Amino acid sequence: MKHYVMTLLAALMLWTLPAVAQNGPLRLELTEGVIEPMPFAVPEFVADDAAGAEMGRRIAQVVAADLTGTGLFREIPQDAFISRVTSFSSPVQFADWKAINAQALVTGAVTLDSTGKLVVRFRLYDVFAGQELGDGLQLVGTQDGWRRIAHKVADQVYSRITGEAPYFDSRVVFVSETGPKDQRAKRLAIMDYDGANVSYLTGSSSIVLAPRFSPSGDRILYTSYESGFPRIYVMNVGSAQRRALEQQEGSMSFAPRFAPDGRTVVYSMTRGGNTDLYSMDINSGAGTRLTTAPSIETAPSFSPDGRRIVFESDRSGNQQLYVMPANGGEAQRISFGQGRYGTPVWSPRGDLIAFTKQSKGRFHIGVMRVDGSEERLLTASFLEEGPTWSPNGRVIMFTRETQGAQGSASLYSVDITGRNLREVPTDTGASDPSWSPLQD
Amino acid sequence: MNYLSKTILLCAGMALAACSNPDRFADGSGGAGGMNNGVGAGMAGSAQDPASPVYFQQTVGDRVLFAVDQSTLSAEAQATLDGQAQWLMTNSDYSAVIEGHADEQGTREYNLALGARRANSVHEYLVSRGVADNRLKVVSYGKERPIELCADEACYSKNRRAVTVISAVPSS
Amino acid sequence: MNTGQIISGAGHLALMGWALFGGAFQSEPLPFQVTEVTAISAEEFAALSNAPNNPEAVANVDTPEPPAEGEGVPELSATEDATPEMSQPEASETPPADTVPEPQEPPAPLPEAEVSDAPPVLTPPEEDVAALVPEVSPRPQPRPAPRVAPEPVAQPDPDVEIDEVDQQETTPDAEAAETVKEDTRETAREEATTEIVTEAEENDLASAAPTRSPRPRTRPETPATEAEPTQDAPAPSEPETDENAVNNALAEALGQGQAQTGGTDQGAPSGPPLTAGEKDALRVAVQNCWNVGSLSSEALRTTVVVSVTMSEDSRPVTSSIEMLSASGGSGSAAKQAYEAARRAIIRCGASGFNLPKDKYDHWRDIEMTFNPERMRIK
Numbered sequence: 001m002k003h004y005v006m007t008l009l010a011a012l013m014l015w016t017l018p019a020v021a022q023n024g025p026l027r028l029e030l031t032e033g034v035i036e037p038m039p040f041a042v043p044e045f046v047a048d049d050a051a052g053a054e055m056g057r058r059i060a061q062v063v064a065a066d067l068t069g070t071g072l073f074r075e076i077p078q079d080a081f082i083s084r085v086t087s088f089s090s091p092v093q094f095a096d097w098k099a100i101n102a103q104a105l106v107t108g109a110v111t112l113d114s115t116g117k118l119v120v121r122f123r124l125y126d127v128f129a130g131q132e133l134g135d136g137l138q139l140v141g142t143q144d145g146w147r148r149i150a151h152k153v154a155d156q157v158y159s160r161i162t163g164e165a166p167y168f169d170s171r172v173v174f175v176s177e178t179g180p181k182d183q184r185a186k187r188l189a190i191m192d193y194d195g196a197n198v199s200y201l202t203g204s205s206s207i208v209l210a211p212r213f214s215p216s217g218d219r220i221l222y223t224s225y226e227s228g229f230p231r232i233y234v235m236n237v238g239s240a241q242r243r244a245l246e247q248q249e250g251s252m253s254f255a256p257r258f259a260p261d262g263r264t265v266v267y268s269m270t271r272g273g274n275t276d277l278y279s280m281d282i283n284s285g286a287g288t289r290l291t292t293a294p295s296i297e298t299a300p301s302f303s304p305d306g307r308r309i310v311f312e313s314d315r316s317g318n319q320q321l322y323v324m325p326a327n328g329g330e331a332q333r334i335s336f337g338q339g340r341y342g343t344p345v346w347s348p349r350g351d352l353i354a355f356t357k358q359s360k361g362r363f364h365i366g367v368m369r370v371d372g373s374e375e376r377l378l379t380a381s382f383l384e385e386g387p388t389w390s391p392n393g394r395v396i397m398f399t400r401e402t403q404g405a406q407g408s409a410s411l412y413s414v415d416i417t418g419r420n421l422r423e424v425p426t427d428t429g430a431s432d433p434s435w436s437p438l439q440d
Numbered sequence: 441m442n443y444l445s446k447t448i449l450l451c452a453g454m455a456l457a458a459c460s461n462p463d464r465f466a467d468g469s470g471g472a473g474g475m476n477n478g479v480g481a482g483m484a485g486s487a488q489d490p491a492s493p494v495y496f497q498q499t500v501g502d503r504v505l506f507a508v509d510q511s512t513l514s515a516e517a518q519a520t521l522d523g524q525a526q527w528l529m530t531n532s533d534y535s536a537v538i539e540g541h542a543d544e545q546g547t548r549e550y551n552l553a554l555g556a557r558r559a560n561s562v563h564e565y566l567v568s569r570g571v572a573d574n575r576l577k578v579v580s581y582g583k584e585r586p587i588e589l590c591a592d593e594a595c596y597s598k599n600r601r602a603v604t605v606i607s608a609v610p611s612s
Numbered sequence: 613m614n615t616g617q618i619i620s621g622a623g624h625l626a627l628m629g630w631a632l633f634g635g636a637f638q639s640e641p642l643p644f645q646v647t648e649v650t651a652i653s654a655e656e657f658a659a660l661s662n663a664p665n666n667p668e669a670v671a672n673v674d675t676p677e678p679p680a681e682g683e684g685v686p687e688l689s690a691t692e693d694a695t696p697e698m699s700q701p702e703a704s705e706t707p708p709a710d711t712v713p714e715p716q717e718p719p720a721p722l723p724e725a726e727v728s729d730a731p732p733v734l735t736p737p738e739e740d741v742a743a744l745v746p747e748v749s750p751r752p753q754p755r756p757a758p759r760v761a762p763e764p765v766a767q768p769d770p771d772v773e774i775d776e777v778d779q780q781e782t783t784p785d786a787e788a789a790e791t792v793k794e795d796t797r798e799t800a801r802e803e804a805t806t807e808i809v810t811e812a813e814e815n816d817l818a819s820a821a822p823t824r825s826p827r828p829r830t831r832p833e834t835p836a837t838e839a840e841p842t843q844d845a846p847a848p849s850e851p852e853t854d855e856n857a858v859n860n861a862l863a864e865a866l867g868q869g870q871a872q873t874g875g876t877d878q879g880a881p882s883g884p885p886l887t888a889g890e891k892d893a894l895r896v897a898v899q900n901c902w903n904v905g906s907l908s909s910e911a912l913r914t915t916v917v918v919s920v921t922m923s924e925d926s927r928p929v930t931s932s933i934e935m936l937s938a939s940g941g942s943g944s945a946a947k948q949a950y951e952a953a954r955r956a957i958i959r960c961g962a963s964g965f966n967l968p969k970d971k972y973d974h975w976r977d978i979e980m981t982f983n984p985e986r987m988r989i990k
Contacts, residue, residue, distance in 0.1 A: 024977075025919065025977035025978055025979045026886065026891070026894075026974060026975045026977065026978045026979070027978075027979045027980075027981070028891060028894065028895045028898070028978065028979070028980045028981065029895075029980075029981040029983060030895055030898060030899050030902060030956075030980055030981065030982050030983065031983050031984075031985065031986050031987075032899050032986060032987070033899055033902035033903060033904040033956070033982075033984060033987050034759060034760060034761040034899070034900065034901075034902065034903050034904070034905070035759065035760035035761075035808070035903065035904060035905035035987065036758060036759040036760070036761075036903055036905050037758060037905065037906070038903055038905070038906045072905055072906040073906065074758075098962070101959075103955055103959070126951060126954075126955065128930075128954075128955050128958040128959050128962070129930060129933075129951070129954055129955065129958060130930060133951070160948075161906055161948065161951070162906050162907055162908050162911070162948060163907060163908035163910060163911040163944055163945050163947070163948035163949075164908040164909075180589070181586055181589050182585065182586050182587055182588075182589060184584070186584075207581075207584050209548060209549075209552075209584075210548060210549060228579065229577075229579050230552065230579070230580065250577075252552075252556060252578075252579065252580060254549060254552055255549045255552075268549065268552075268553065270552075270553060270556040270580070272560060273511070273556055273557045273559070273560025273561065273563075273564075273578075274557075274560075275553035275556060275557075296550060296553040296554065296557070298549045298550060298552075298553050299547070299549050299550065312547075312550065314550075318509070319546075319547070319550055340546075342546075342547040342549075342550050343547050343549070356547050358545070358546070358547075364812050366812070376810075377810065377812035377813075378810050378811070378812060379810070379811045379812055380811050380812040381811075382591065383544060383545075385547045385548065386547070386548065394908075394909075401544075403591035404589065404590060404591050405589035405590065407589075407591070414811075417808055417810075418808055418809075418810030418811070418812070418813075419808050419810070421810075421811055432548070
């Protein structure tokens with residue numbers, strides 16, 4: 001009887017699962033992949049006329065530069081292409097793109113609508129799967145804003161392939177530096193994240209330091225010597241209108257940072273030689289003292305949930321990192337390596353803290369978990385400091401300064417894996433970058 | 441606030457504005473550099489006149505130096521400051537701004553706080569020697585205004601300084 | 613008609629129009645998602661003192677003219693919101709620090725004490741301590757290379773084509789005439805290092821500190837693992853087990869000729885199971901195309917199980933590839949992890965895997981588990 005049932009069962013299995021061999025599927029576990037830039041192709045976006053074609057070429061270039069700049073992708077040069085994309089709507093010849101090992105393909109079209117607005121459409125393909133990744137998308141904007149449209153296209157591509165949140169359509173406020181070290185002129189400036197579209201927000205008659213974006217990117221806090229003494233100002237990015245924040249007579253204030261609520265500002269104030277952290281309502285000017293130690297407390301940074309503040313203090317004898325509740329109170333030391341730790345900045349993802357470390361006469365940018373564990377140094381040079389996070393928490397930008405009388409400052413970025421260290425192009429010297437949130 | 445202190449403030453502001461003007465070394469004053477040049481250039485008097493700010497700067501000594509990360513005053517620094525206090529007591533119409541500085545081996549905001557500590561040390565010392573508190577102001581430039589540019593201790597040691605800048609001509 | 617009627621009529625007309633056109637517009641399937649980007653120009657910006665010209669202003673949907681294209685038109689989507697999907701990654705686990713030894717247990721938190729001038733008495737081991745290590749690193753120093761792979765690959769000759777596998781020139785595969793490549797140019801794998809080398813580590817040579825603890829190299833599974841690790845899977849793969857009965861029954865049900873025809877009616881050969889070496893070769897071949905470098909940190913924590921059916925010429929059937937399961941990350945992270953796995957299978961299988969033809973039955977259906985755990989700490 002049992003035998004009969006088994007036979008029946010087996011016959012049934014064979015009938016229902018003809019594709020499965022009697023041994024079942026071969027099973028493999030893969031644990032060792034490779035890490036390499038993914039080759040992609042972005043043919044010039046197609047257009048109806050010559051003017052459009054020029055725009056299509058430039059947009060494709062910016063998209064490619066954004067992707068290449070991450071270090072996660074590698075552009076396949078146009079002259080290697082086998083197929084030309086002449087129409088946005090005709091089917092993609094996947095074989096031609098496979099042949100040059102383009103794993104991702106971005107196609108696009110540029111037109112102007114009746115009101116003169118730029119209309120950009122694009123599609124992203126997984127070449128080897130022969131499939132579109134996500135839907136085609138259309139973006140409309142002013143012709144002057146073509147770079148932003150290109151960044152938005154690249155953001156989509158980046159996000160769809162990697163799964164990371166995007167960051168290309170963002171800006172950076174920084175201090176533009178000219179002149180020798182002992183008489184350096186400093187101006188507040190703002191640019192696209194990739195160094196394009198630089199605008200100056202202040203003149204060069206007063207030293208300005210360490211600007212920081214508000215959580216929505218509409219305002220900037222910074223320190224200026226306009227009054228002869230370091231004092232905190234808030235500037236509206238759109239209008240460049242600025243005003244000084246409340247300041248106690250005879251004090252110096254600096255190192256301002258917005259809380260995630262966009263209303264509260266934490267900063268350092270020095271009175272009688274002692275520097276402590278304070279917080280202030282930016283509208284009313286009402287302030288609270290957060291630390292009361294005789295040591296230096298500065299460089300605060302909020303956790304993304306606004307509940308904690310990481311800062312640096314030399315209360316132990318030299319600069320180390322501490323975390324305390326946002327309204328003050330007991331602080332926990334989180335840095336324990338040899339050397340000095342400063343300028344902590346909480347990642348927008350909340351999981352890491354970037355910092356500057358000085359050790360054995362060199363400076364490093366590093367990251368650690370918020371409890372101080374798993375410290376990793378990403379860079380090393382004569383002098384570097386002031387990390388700022390990309391909106392998606394994947395990239396860190398910072399200041400690097402070369403030594404000696406001819407030394408100058410410039411901006412660098414590095415992936416949080418420590419790969420892809422590269423200089424951000426700026427016309428002048430540049431320092432103290434602060435990365436904006438992703439633009440709307 | 442009386443008229444005098446307003447004037448002093450105004451002049452202090454002007455002096456500082458001059459200092460942060462990148463062209464302030466255009467007169468080619470060479471290696472001496474620093475915040476004090478703007479003052480000396482704008483002031484009457486000579487090194488021979490003991491009542492002149494130039495005398496203060498060059499003969500009395502307008503600056504004291506600090507060890508790495510420190511804001512304590514060495515014996516040598518105290519001697520210099522004794523002279524400064526004496527000069528300020530004698531020339532009581534002048535006021536001064538004490539500038540604190542740091543070398544470049546540190547992060548920007550920390551060095552700002554460190555410079556403030558150094559300026560404050562000088563301030564407290566001068567007050568302890570009898571200079572009126574309201575004649576003195578302190579400011580920190582952190583590592584923003586080095587006077588020596590090499591990347592060696594020889595330069596760094598000169599940059600870790602507090603400079604007493606006579607900031608106003610007597611208001612008569 | 614009095615005024616009231618006119619007003620009422622006009623109002624109703626307007627209402628109907630709104631309902632009609634508004635509604636019609638809504639239900640019209642839009643082939644594109646649309647976003648309007650408003651950007652500020654440099655000139656506009658220069659005129660900063662002008663009216664508050666907020667560059668962040670984002671207007672909405674512009675009426676899209678549906679592009680009239682034939683195939684390849686994306687899924688119709690009425691969503692007008694083209695905001696990039698921001699899958700906020702959960703707090704991601706960072707790779708453990710290679711440069712720094714285990715951080716010491718943080719000592720009791722410093723009291724917020726007014727004055728705690730005394731430095732905490734701790735002697736944390738740090739990379740500096742390692743400066744006592746011999747001047748010259750005994751291990752070959754990984755050189756930074758754009759590619760990180762399980763095995764280091766030296767920089768190839770400049771005139772050698774980069775390929776996924778090392779290939780000798782002129783090696784016509786004698787046996788398989790149909791798989792002979794038309795083109796047997798010499799190729800070599802791209803230069804690769806085994807670890808990410810950061811600048812901080814590169815420079816450590818100067819300080820003679822080891823860049824990282826010498827993590828044991830991972831080895832291929834030992835041949836002992838030939839037995840499938842499928843305790844949890846009810847697949848009838850082990851003849852020694854209870855399924856034996858099923859197999860016997862199968863044989864019986866199909867008659868004696870079954871063994872020769874491979875158990876199905878497709879006439880495929882079914883030799884002995886794949887040897888450990890053959891399986892390993894396949895695993896390595898796919899791994900070589902499994903590029904996790906472009907994955908988010910969250911996708912790097914996601915293990916996906918992917919099934920694929922192979923054609924008899926040992927190429928994967930692209931349409932058969934599917935994700936069976938995923939663990940460790942969100943749905944969107946799993947999607948990217950799966951897509952990377954799919955690319956690995958298709959790319960490295962494009963010219964056929966090196967699989968024994970006589971064992972087709974054993975590799976026609978393959979389940980691959982892509983577990984990137986070890987790749988996170990590279």
